[in-house]
Amino acid sequence: MKPIKKIFAIIAAAFLAMSFTACGEGGSASSADADSLETSSTEELQPQGEALMTAGVVSDTQLEADVGPLASNYNAPAQFKRALEYYKAIDVDVLFFLGDIVNNAQQSSYDLYNSIMDEVFPDKSARPEILFNVGNHERFVGVSGKPNNDKEFTDKQFTENTGEELRAHKKIKGYSFITIDTNVYDSNDCITRGSLNYLEKEAASAAEEADGKPIFVGIHPPVAGTTYGSFGNSDATAQSSQIDGILRRYPNVILFTAHCHYPLADERSIYQKEYTAVNTGSCSYCCLGAKNEEGKIANSAGIKFDNVMSDGSYRPYPNELTGANSHDQGQGLVVKAYENAVTIDRINFNTGKAFGGQWIVPAAPTTDDFIYTDKRGETDPVPEWKEGHEAEAVLDGLQIKISWKEAMTEGAPVESYVVSAVKFGTDIPLAQKCIVSDYYAALGEPGRYALKLSLTEVASKYQVKIQPYNCFGRSGEPLYIDVAGPRI
Incomplete structure (x- = not known):
């Protein structure tokens, strides 16, 4: 094998119109419908x-x-x-x-x-x-x-x-x-x-x-x-x-x-x-206080948080990019x-x-x-990506460094993000992390986030998925980033 080199994948934003399905039986509602219900x-x-x-x-x-x-x-x-x-x-x-x-x-x-x-x-x-x-x-x-x-x-x-x-x-x-x-x-x-x-x-x-x-x-x-x-x-x-x-x-x-x-x-x-x-x-x-069935502090969908202190205080780690503490x-x-x-x-x-x-x-x-x-x-409306977001994924050995700037529609705050990487063309995660957003700090500014995913398998191409969740366990459409794998 040749030495693995750093390969950068910087993504230009592309957006699709999104809709969501209601959790209850018997139908679906668009985010606009939800907005109108709340507004009226x-x-x-x-x-x-x-x-x-x-x-x-x-x-x-x-x-x-x-x-x-x-x-x-x-x-x-x-x-x-x-x-x-x-x-x-x-x-x-x-x-x-x-x-x-x-x-x-x-x-x-x-x-x-x-x-x-x-x-x-x-x-x-x-x-x-x-x-x-x-x-x-x-x-x-x-x-x-x-x-x-x-x-x-x-x-x-x-x-x-x-x-x-x-x-x-x-x-x-x-x-x-x-x-x-x-x-x-x-x-x-x-x-x-x-x-x-x-x-x-x-x-x-x-x-x-x-x-x-x-x-x-x-x-x-x-x-x-x-x-x-x-x-x-x-x-x-x-x-x-x-x-x-x-x-x-x-x-x-x-x-x-x-x-x-x-x-x-x-x-x-x-x-x-x-x-x-x-x-x-x-x-x-x-x-943070919501626990999943395993007794772990988790997001609204029951996915364990990876950026919460394990000392019994259940506090999110400070975000150095934004000052949220x-x-x-x-x-x-x-x-x-x-x-x-x-x-x-x-x-x-x-x-x-x-x-x-x-x-x-x-x-x-x-x-x-x-x-x-x-x-x-x-x-309640789910978070939707809009124009102006920034996202970057960088492959470094068997790690992918991911960073992004929050850019969501008004009225749909992001409680958490689930970030995963898969071998391109599959849906099996090679790595995944769930992080609480800065929403708790009410900074009034778009959040900025960065994390690393350690991969368990070498592939010629990866796909990173950043999925936002609202406070009620419902997710908006994910943002995808394609990342070229190492040259072998």
């Missing part, structure tokens, strides 16, 4: 008049004064400050903290929280109303040798340092806000019977007084079978069925949950069935209540901009009004 539904829900109430919703800042080995990746105080400054600038009526604002119950952590609050809102009398969920980290004692389920200590630390109650029902600008606490740091008794009874009583009271208005509920862990990551082997609370049994009576409930640090950019972060459930993301770091994510929500609707905007506090499109919920819906349902898996 949201157009009917456009808010009327001025906002009657504005809330800033944020969670999981994990504030800690002594971060130790986390220091190199720790930017939570700056992220929390940015969030508060953003909410102050738009003059929110409510700050809704969904828990894990502090990383443990030590005094130094609460002192850090209060110092940032004092810096941004020095006049306490002029602060927005505050609701504060107790998360599992507010229950974390955080001292070596001491039990983490010291409820008396953590209760005292929370109430004395925040001035808030463990459970609360506040009426703000005519809207009910209800919170219940997480009971212990790590236990099946996460939500106590007392908290469930409180939720049942206060939800019924709020419903009687709602008068066509939404009811806002905050619980730190998610309810199973609702938003992204709450299905199967998840971080959902063990009391999910009891909570669901209470809230399903009230279609005007909007439930906010946190805990998981899952990306707000994922369209599965809102879900409607009997009520509306919304994931609040994270104001510190981002994780899962360790430094400051995201939250702006919720506005109007006479006829509630709008929910996702905010990247690093850029100071909303991203991902606005979610709109009727103020007093029936379940027939819901559009963020399981049907989105059939109707």
